[in-house]
Amino acid sequence: MADFNKILTPGDYENGDINVVIEIPVGSIQKIEWRRDLACFMIDRIEPSAFPKLTNYGFIPQTLDEDGDELDVLLVSNEKLTTGVFLEAKVLGVMKFSDDDEVDDKIIAVPADDRSTGNPYKTLEDLPEQLIKQLEFHFNHYKDLKKPGTTKVEGFFGLDEAKQVIADAIDRWNKQ
Numbered sequence: 001m002a003d004f005n006k007i008l009t010p011g012d013y014e015n016g017d018i019n020v021v022i023e024i025p026v027g028s029i030q031k032i033e034w035r036r037d038l039a040c041f042m043i044d045r046i047e048p049s050a051f052p053k054l055t056n057y058g059f060i061p062q063t064l065d066e067d068g069d070e071l072d073v074l075l076v077s078n079e080k081l082t083t084g085v086f087l088e089a090k091v092l093g094v095m096k097f098s099d100d101d102e103v104d105d106k107i108i109a110v111p112a113d114d115r116s117t118g119n120p121y122k123t124l125e126d127l128p129e130q131l132i133k134q135l136e137f138h139f140n141h142y143k144d145l146k147k148p149g150t151t152k153v154e155g156f157f158g159l160d161e162a163k164q165v166i167a168d169a170i171d172r173w174n175k176q
Contacts, residue, residue, distance in 0.1 A: 093124035
């Protein structure tokens with residue numbers, strides 16, 4: 001397997017375009033994580049409930065969030081994507097999030113070219129309100145069985161805030 005951080009760039013985030021490597025497909029209960037130190041994927045744990053519908057989970061290569069991992073992406077798509085594939089995506093916004101008092105933000109994006117849906121989502125406000133509620137509920141409670149009260153969604157913000165989060169994560173990557 002290739003080391004995504006060596007062969008991919010973050011993308012043209014200033015224009016709202018990013019590269020996303022998929023870790024967790026829609027509906028999976030497997031918490032699959034990229035292990036940068038080994039350049040491979042690992043099942044970190046099995047969750048009690050599936051990841052929210054319409055949302056694949058991945059990361060932007062050559063970025064570091066404040067938690068020390070690559071910057072996470074919630075990729076909204078009708079399609080269940082395969083672990084280990086990458087695609088170009090359009091940034092819609094960011095879900096500000098903390099996990100055990102560490103910043104662990106999630107960029108919200110859609111595939112750059114989704115011909116099955118006609119690319120209906122252009123901004124965060126275009127997403128179904130129910131999906132935003134599901135994401136907020138999931139991330140506020142997904143650790144409740146083991147570590148209740150350790151996760152908190154701080155809010156959802158648009159493209160400009162997302163670009164700043166990505167720029168900061170690229171800067172952290174470049175300084176390591």
